Amino acid sequence: MVAIRRRTLERWSPWIVLAAILIIWELICRVFQVSDFIFPAPSAILVSLKQYAGPIAGHAFQTFWTTMAGFTLGVVVGLLLGFLVGSSRLMYTALYPLMVGFNSIPKAAFVPVLVVWFGIGTVPAILTAFVICFFPITVNVATGLATIEPELEDVLRALGANRMDVLLKVGLPRSLPYFFASLKVAITLAFIGSVVSETVAANEGIGYLMMSAGSQMRMPLVFAGLIVISIMAMAMYAVFAFLEKRTTGWATRGMDARA
Amino acid sequence: MADAFVEVDNVDLAYDEVSGNAIEDVSLSMQEHEFIAMVGPSGCGKSTFMKLCSGLRPPNKGHVVVDGREVSGPLKIVGMAFQNATLLPWRTTLDNVLLPLEIVQPYRASFKQKKAEYAERAKALLRSVGLDGYEHRFPWELSGGMQQRASICRALIHEPKLLLLDEPFAALDAFTREELWCVLRDLWMRKRFTVVLVTHDLREATFLADTVYVMSKRPGRILARRVIDIPRPRELEVVYTDRFAEIVLELREHIGRIRKA
Numbered sequence: 001m002v003a004i005r006r007r008t009l010e011r012w013s014p015w016i017v018l019a020a021i022l023i024i025w026e027l028i029c030r031v032f033q034v035s036d037f038i039f040p041a042p043s044a045i046l047v048s049l050k051q052y053a054g055p056i057a058g059h060a061f062q063t064f065w066t067t068m069a070g071f072t073l074g075v076v077v078g079l080l081l082g083f084l085v086g087s088s089r090l091m092y093t094a095l096y097p098l099m100v101g102f103n104s105i106p107k108a109a110f111v112p113v114l115v116v117w118f119g120i121g122t123v124p125a126i127l128t129a130f131v132i133c134f135f136p137i138t139v140n141v142a143t144g145l146a147t148i149e150p151e152l153e154d155v156l157r158a159l160g161a162n163r164m165d166v167l168l169k170v171g172l173p174r175s176l177p178y179f180f181a182s183l184k185v186a187i188t189l190a191f192i193g194s195v196v197s198e199t200v201a202a203n204e205g206i207g208y209l210m211m212s213a214g215s216q217m218r219m220p221l222v223f224a225g226l227i228v229i230s231i232m233a234m235a236m237y238a239v240f241a242f243l244e245k246r247t248t249g250w251a252t253r254g255m256d257a258r259a
Numbered sequence: 260m261a262d263a264f265v266e267v268d269n270v271d272l273a274y275d276e277v278s279g280n281a282i283e284d285v286s287l288s289m290q291e292h293e294f295i296a297m298v299g300p301s302g303c304g305k306s307t308f309m310k311l312c313s314g315l316r317p318p319n320k321g322h323v324v325v326d327g328r329e330v331s332g333p334l335k336i337v338g339m340a341f342q343n344a345t346l347l348p349w350r351t352t353l354d355n356v357l358l359p360l361e362i363v364q365p366y367r368a369s370f371k372q373k374k375a376e377y378a379e380r381a382k383a384l385l386r387s388v389g390l391d392g393y394e395h396r397f398p399w400e401l402s403g404g405m406q407q408r409a410s411i412c413r414a415l416i417h418e419p420k421l422l423l424l425d426e427p428f429a430a431l432d433a434f435t436r437e438e439l440w441c442v443l444r445d446l447w448m449r450k451r452f453t454v455v456l457v458t459h460d461l462r463e464a465t466f467l468a469d470t471v472y473v474m475s476k477r478p479g480r481i482l483a484r485r486v487i488d489i490p491r492p493r494e495l496e497v498v499y500t501d502r503f504a505e506i507v508l509e510l511r512e513h514i515g516r517i518r519k520a
Contacts, residue, residue, distance in 0.1 A: 149343065149345050151341040151343060151345050151425075152345040152347075154310070154313070154315055154339060154341075155339050155340075155341075155345065155359075155413075155414075156358075156359075156362060157315060157333055158313040158314065158315055158333050158334065158335075158337050158339055158423075159333065159335055159337075159359050159362045159363040159417070160333045160335045160362065160363055160364070161362045165362055169347075169361065169362070170347065173347070173349050174347075176349075248349075250348045250349045250397060250399070251348070251349075
């Protein structure tokens with residue numbers, strides 16, 4: 001009985017914490033009479049969420065699809081690059097430093113360049129999402145491929161396996177858990193990328209909505225935008241976490257069995 | 260006497276210019292169906308010797324002839340197993356054992372059509388090492404000894420003529436190890452492939468092999484060759500006889516001399 005109750009508590013604990021934070025937040029705003037222009041109470045945010053539900057949904061959809069487009073691009077390029085870098089030592093040595101250098105550029109600083117090239121709007125948002133999210137995918141796939149046990153490679157090569165055989169039979173399945181782990185990171189990064197770009201150079205999307213609401217001092221609407229982004233990002237994170245569990249259960253279950 | 264199945268002739272092998280020879284001036288010949296064991300201190304190039312036999316590494320000097328042909332690339336008639344079972348965790352035990360058939364010819368071409376037939380063969384092999392009923396388990400659900408059994412099955416599924424074993428039982432506990440000695444002995448008695456067993460364990464070498472070679476410290480050279488004239492079939496009890504102890508002691512003295520030198 002106690003064990004069951006404990007498990008129920010565990011399952012609900014994130015929601016309990018969330019509720020507690022919201023209540024404390026609301027109380028602080030009311031007791032100290034904090035102005036909505038500075039720090040809106042949850043109730044005020046909710047009101048504004050309801051009031052502007054239509055426009056928010058429109059902007060949210062814009063942000064969602066630009067993010068997913070950039071993310072898809074990131075997955076394709078990230079996978080190909082990871083495959084290239086992970087499958088050959090030469091490529092690894094040649095490309096890795098360059099990629100690290102590229103990754104350390106603040107992507108927000110890159111948006112103006114994209115605007116010059118493509119004008120304001122959807123394209124820079126997609127590209128910002130892309131450049132910010134492909135790197136972790138590349139690194140993870142490359143790591144998975146580069147860490148094949150040498151003995152296993154010997155077993156297969158002694159049978160006459162070529163490079164491709166080894167990569168397809170061993171390398172790729174082996175790097176799948178790394179790949180899915182990186183997808184979870186990449187999707188949240190992609191949201192950051194598209195929203196950053198929208199705040200600087202767009203007239204659509206949640207980033208644009210927050211920017212213009214902010215300039216009109218409508219703070220509850222800004223916070224409503226923040227909440228919508230985090231809900232979208234969390235939902236996509238959950239989707240990929242679920243996919244990861246379904247496709248590469250062997251990676252984590254193996255750990256359980258050994259523990 | 261028939262021509263040797265494996266003929267290694269004055270072979271040197273260095274991995275790169277800096278580290279010098281891993282093995283030096285190694286010559287030996289093996290008959291078909293012979294079971295040999297290589298013993299020696301760690302880092303003496305025993306594993307290098309295996310790479311040589313499998314065609315994974317060409318010698319810098321000398322010749323390696325296996326089955327009548329000079330070795331110039333991967334041989335395909337060899338099976339290998341190592342200290343780590345290196346089974347693929349996303350494949351079931353059965354699919355792990357089938358892996359070589361997906362790669363080596365002529366099985367590769369017909370793998371899709373004849374999968375059922377090959378699966379039967381794999382199951383029979385698993386049954387013969389006592390893994391009946393574990394075909395559809397994943398490797399991480401098996402104990403270390405069971406994983407190693409599966410690994411040996413994987414090395415044998417394509418019916419190789421030459422089986423190369425690199426300390427396959429080193430990571431197991433003493434009782435499991437002795438159990439697997441018998442598994443290997445029975446497989447060999449039945450199928451009579453040629454075996455090169457690399458090991459640190461002198462009792463293991465003496466119990467299983469026809470001929471034991473003792474190698475020196477790096478660069479590895481063959482210091483002694485000892486024919487094990489204990490009659491077969493050998494039961495595990497033979498390990499406790501005086502005759503057996505004498506041979507092990509003799510081998511031990513060789514190793515002792517190397518370590519002191």
